[in-house]
Amino acid sequence: DPAIIFDLGGKFDKSFNESAFNGATRWAEETGGKFAEVELQSDAQREQALRRFAESGSNPIVMAGFSFMTPLGDIAADYPDTKFVIIDAVVDAPNVKSVVFNEEQGSYLVGMLAAMASKTGTVSFVGGMDIPLIRKFACGYAEGAKAANPDVTVIANMTGTTPAAWNDPVKGTELTLAQKSQGSDVVFQAAGGTGVGVLQAAADNEMLGIGVDANQNYMHPGQVLTSMLKRVDVAVYDAFTAGTDVEPGVASLGVSEDGVGYAMDENNASLVTPEMLAAVEEAKAGISDGSIMVHDYMSDESCPALTF
Amino acid sequence: MDLMTLLQLLDSTVRLATPLLLACIAGLYSERAGIFDIGLEGKMLAAAFLSAAIAYTTGNVWVGLLAGIGASLLLSAIHGVASITFRGNQLISGVAINFLAAGLTVVIAQSWFGQGGRTPQLAGAARFNPITLPFADALRDVPILGPIYYELISGHTALVYIALLIVPVTWWVLYATRFGLRLRAVGENPAAVDTAGVSVVGLRFAAVAICGVLCGLAGAYLATALQAGFTKDMSAGRGYIALAALIFAKWKPWPALGATMLFGFLQALALRPDLIQRTLGFSVQTQLLDALPYILTVVILAGFVGKAIPPKAGGEPYVKER
Amino acid sequence: MDAMPKWADVVLIPVISLVLAALLSALVILAIGENPWEALKLMVDGAIGSTYGWGYTLYYATNFIFTGLAVAIAFHARMFNIGGEGQAVLGGLGVALVCLYIPWPHWSLALLGGTLGAALFGAAWAVIPAYLQAKRGSHIVITTIMFNFIAAALLNYLLVGALKPAGSMEPSTGKFPEPTHLPSFQDMFSTADTVMFRGAPANITFFVAIAACIAVWALIWRTRLGYEIRAFGHSESAAKYAGISPTKIIMISMTISGALAGMMAINNVMGEAERLVLNAVEGAGFIGIAVALMGRSHPFGVFLAAILFGFLYQGGAELALWTSIPRELIVVIQALVILFTGALDNMVRMPLESFFLSRRRAAQRKSKLTAAE
Amino acid sequence: MTAPAIELKGISKAFGPVQANKDISIRVMPGTIHGIIGENGAGKSTLMSILYGFYKADAGEIFISGKKVEIRDSQAAIAAGIGMVFQHFKLVETFTVLENIVLGAEDSGLLRPSLARARRELKALADEYELNVEPDALVQDIGVGMQQRVEILKALYRKADILILDEPTGVLTPAEADHLFRILENLRREGKTIILITHKLREIMETTDTVSVMRRGQMTATVKTSETSPQELAELMVGRKVLLQVDKTPSVPGAVILDVQNLNVTDDKGVHRLKGINLQVRAGEILGIAGVAGNGQSELLEVLGGYEKGTGTILMNGTPIDLTGTKSDGQSRRARGIAHVPEDRQREGLIMDYAAWENIAFGYHLDDKFRTGPFMNHAAMLQDTEEKMARFDVRPPDPKLAAKNFSGGNQQKIVLAREIERNPDLLLIGQPTRGVDIGAIEFIHQQIVALRDQGKAILLVSVELEEILALSDRIAVMFDGHIMGERDPAKTDEKELGMLMAGMTGDPADVTVAQIEERLAYAGTGEKV
């Protein structure tokens, strides 16, 4: 049976982990299969959980989160017959499949929507922990916003520098309010649990929020402009479906693979005008065919559209 | 820095200082009565959880508030029984209470809502909403004072105003009433109170109970006013900062207001690195800003900025002796 | 005369307190709809049912022995060191610097160097509060709490800055070089055909911890310094009279305490993670309080209590892995143990005392009767 | 016949293994002063605390003015008209006198009216009973005598008809004590009933109407004061004959052992405690330091004992000792031949939780004889303890018993054994018999004199003027950090010493006792007269 390990924050974090959970559940519902799962509660458990699953015969073992990079690197060789799938990080081992997303592309799309929806000409971003991955979100977002409206001002803030930054909604709220006072009226968050506070603050203060990872439009209907989808669920679903035949190597999922995108549903239908929709769809096509190149912060740790 | 930015910063200060203020005054009652309380953190956390959970289930934030106070009072009762009735070590009891709250809130939240130790988001009447004070809109355009009134003074939740009101009330209770005299006495010399025919145990339990109520308010504020729901460990060390503020304030109500506002301001400032950069011309490490309340407290404790003398009988269980 | 025989004080009371804590924990498990008996079986099986389980149990226990001894030795000098957490954080920093920047030829030397680095840094973090207590009268409980937060901020600053390898997303140092890797139980006890303690993090540090227990015991009960520390702990005024310098005792006992807390890092940082991560300590500093209280501040008691908590930790992790009981249950149990053995000690003690007293009275009456005959 | 003001019937009380009171009955008639005496730990304080509702009796009944009352707490005792002045005052030091008096007896929820009424009534009480106090002074700023008046006023403000005083004169000067007894006399005249606990037979003989003697938790006798004698009371207390007089020959002073020149001490609060002290102690003599508590005697002992810093010169056997720095501690003093029996055995002299054998090494624990290699030599310590316990008749002679489980007198013997048996050149000894009963006093005094006769120098500090007069070969009087003068015990009297203790000079014939007393009230408070 396959197994999945959720990162700190738990499978109901309304974003990253929850998306992974949804993928696993979909697989279970469709195939009637069973899977083992565990929610990590501390860093020390990573290796322990990996080993326990490997020893109990689970295969493949999917883990959601870049923090597994080091422990997986340590143990993968000990279980050559087990396949591992790591999401959001690259581990180079013969029995590991690494799934990474081109988050900058999805962020670019929602950045365009943000700039077009903004009445003040200022949009903002709240990141969780200040790491290159999150800067990648911010950078793509800024580029997209500037593509839609070259005069737009983009404000970006990070919640903190430790994992606690993923789970500090109070700070998320305050950052959002600070951004509002600087003129922002659309805010995009890539901040895990902190993002809950961001969306709440946006809804409370006549701003538009933008969700991340999973479709978060439902959280405050009519007040969430869209969500940057990162199809962790697809990655998990695919891994579970492939089972022990998972292909080792690196898979990079972008707009063209439908790995990232933006969410439209009845909750935000009234917020996105047909013109806006047309513009992003055009950009989407452009990214897919390579006519639009979105800068990847992690490729050179720099961002042309934004200074941190 | 322009006026609006400053107001926004101060507005944020008030919001962030409110839980500190409530917890600090809570600690003040307890410690003035001679019961040290490092369990402020745990009580806040428990109250935050139960207030959010009940507010969510009933859809009524006031019921939630009562439940939060109840949770905090329960932990207060444990602290009271341990440190007053059984004359245990108050510090150890406080440590235990912090762990108890940190563990139980998650265990219960997980089995209740199954959302990883979180409550569902609160909406509408299930949370405290900002109150617009009379004439705020009308006066908004008056220069200087208008924005101050509209942005800074108006537009907070009821608990903020309650917290601010508690400061003068506490001052009055402490220095103008019989209860206050006895409370201060029992923290200085419980034997004097005992031989004067007043129950030391009763007074101390009363103080610990007041502490519980105020911590309950602080916790409920976190989960139902500042935020719209409970998240694991959401008190995030505020109980300890409140304790630090209490020392900073030398166990007095008005200075407690000042100290908590200062610490709130530091927290607000830490969220605005851009402002610091702009005003000072260089950037300050956020880690330094985060640690500043603690560093300041150590400096105060070291006696470099005036000595903080705690109530004399503080921390000692009262044992009758002739 | 003491109201109770000594064995009742050192064995019966902790055991009763523990049983009370266990009963309440069982109630909590019951309340969240799980079966406490099954949970216990799962914990026992996961923690001590295999060498693998033991490997984790003893790994955690090693951490707790160090922090427990740290709290205990401070208790003897009547200092309540809540700062074990911060001191262990700094100990980790010491280990990391020693391992990363000094080229070690062999693990044994690296262990020595790491121990020194850990002890030094841990001690340094305890010395400041100690100095403030000794010289400025600042309450050590409050200052050590503050120092925990400051340590967290400091480590955070370093791990997202100077110590982080370029390009890494995690706030952590790079991997320590190979020669600093300590032998794990797997390396030490596996034979050619049977693998023992497979993958478990327990390592040679466990024996360092045992040595630390013995050293602390000898120090406290056999040396003149120990005599002075205990004397000071019982009565500061008397210590002054005898020419025992309070400053010296506070500084020394806190230095040792901080060093012990710091030395935990050779287990978790050097022995297990082999790099320094942000929250490597994971509350072990606080668990030290529970361990010292349960162990009655005696090194042997600390050892036993640490094993118990190691069991709880590993068992709890297993519970969290295989059932829907969250790992926070361990925090609840830990809280209850601290509550009953620490704060509610008298609740258990008072009835026991009157029980032993009435038994003794009865015995006396009987012996008087027989004497009269 | 009028009903007794107080009648206790069959009161029993146990603290764990200790039976503090055993079936005690006693009657006290209204308008009388009733004394209670007894050895340490006889159960006097326990009995009174039961009467005041501080402890609950295991058995027995209490009648006030013939009516049975239940005294569950102090509130009930106060309601029954009982007031108590404890040996250790129960005052809030950071409060004013007025606030202390009002505390617990407020009229309403608001403070202001209560304070106003108390201020008025205080004035009336002060006039009536000679109980002057400054209502707005902070308690921490006034002297002990004054604090005691506040305690009495607290009781009277609560309309007490029965006043219990537990060892009220322990901390007072003779003149202050005289003033107290005048106040008590006034109270008795007003019809109040007073119970007085004391260890001082003279006070019993001079002030009480009847006296009860307690021994080992039981009431052994109640007699009319006029029909008994100090000797008889002492025997009733101890259960055997005791010598009330110290037996000693004139001293034969030898070389100067201790020479103190211009010694100054400023404490950590910045108060100047010792102001240019000069004194000498010779081999084979006892120098007694008299003075009201708080005039620098404690600081003198502490600086000599090495745990207070000072400036000036101290020569020990002709060579100076360090007054500051690392060499100024108890260890280096002991190395120089100075032994020290501290004023407070429980706070300083002993580690109460250590067993006797551990305490025997206390202060000398670094000695080579208690050491093997890096470790302590427990066997040597045990053996040493057994020997010393035998020589000093410590009971029970069990080296493994914790110090806290010995009675007060035996604890003092352990400290004395430790210090005297070191064979020091100089023995500092503070309050050697404070709170120790008559039987043990006799033994301790003999030991001190015997040490002197071996040619040792002894510096004795005591607030008991009688003790100073009985033991000293020379007396120096301290006041406000100064030595007011030295006297020969054979050629002085209490009045002259009292004058010096109050900081007055001149011919004793020129001053009245009242004048001395007025100044004495301020001695030791640091206030200027």
Ligand SMILES: Nc1ncnc2c1ncn2[C@@H]1O[C@H](COP(=O)(O)OP(=O)(O)OP(=O)(O)O)[C@@H](O)[C@H]1O
């Ligand atoms: N707090 C205590 N705990 C345990 N035992 C005690 C305690 N206090 C006294 N005792 C025991 O009770 C006995 C009587 O003590 P107490 O103080 O009454 O002696 P005492 O008759 O006053 O003797 P002394 O004249 O030497 O002071 C002691 O020998 C001691 O063993």
Ligand SMILES: Nc1ncnc2c1ncn2[C@@H]1O[C@H](COP(=O)(O)OP(=O)(O)OP(=O)(O)O)[C@@H](O)[C@H]1O
């Ligand atoms: N709270 C207590 N706990 C335990 N034992 C106590 C307590 N109070 C008194 N005792 C013991 O009860 C006995 C009687 O003590 P009590 O204080 O009544 O004696 P006392 O006659 O007042 O002595 P003293 O002259 O020393 O004041 C002593 O052995 C004492 O140790």
Ligand SMILES: [Mg+2]
């Ligand atoms: Mg006694």
Ligand SMILES: [Mg+2]
């Ligand atoms: Mg007494």
